[in-house]
Amino acid sequence: QVQLVESGGGLVQAGGSLRLSCAASGRTFSNYVMGWFRQAPGKEREFVVRISRSGGSTRVADSVKGRFTISRDNAKNTVYLQMNSLKPEDTAVYYCAASSRVLPSITREYDYWGQGTQVTVSS
Numbered sequence: 001q002v003q004l005v006e007s008g009g010g011l012v013q014a015g016g017s018l019r020l021s022c023a024a025s026g027r028t029f030s031n032y033v034m035g036w037f038r039q040a041p042g043k044e045r046e047f048v049v050r051i052s053r054s055g056g057s058t059r060v061a062d063s064v065k066g067r068f069t070i071s072r073d074n075a076k077n078t079v080y081l082q083m084n085s086l087k088p089e090d091t092a093v094y095y096c097a098a099s100s101r102v103l104p105s106i107t108r109e110y111d112y113w114g115q116g117t118q119v120t121v122s123s
Contacts, residue, residue: 002111022080034097034098037094043092068082092119
């Protein structure tokens with residue numbers, strides 16, 4: 001089992017920045033690809049970004065490319081999501097997730113999920 005706890009969400013004005021953190025405990029953190037997803041009211045949960053086990057490669061959704069950056073610190077068992085130039089359409093609950101697969105992108109390819117943190121961007 002892997003336990004994931006997100007933090008760092010909040011209310012921010014459009015154009016602002018937030019940094020989300022996800023602390024992991026349980027099994028060896030570096031064994032898992034880590035991802036961030038988000039879910040807006042009335043919408044399906046969508047992929048945002050993922051990072052490889054070593055942190056050497058990432059994949060970013062087109063909707064956030066150039067604005068969001070994922071990173072990880074395997075010594076601290078933590079993955080981060082730096083969100084810049086935020087837009088009202090970024091408003092959602094953000095979830096971190098862990099996967100034992102090689103190139104996971106969709107929700108069912110992730111094995112463990114956090115409880116989510118709310119991000120609200122005002123216009």
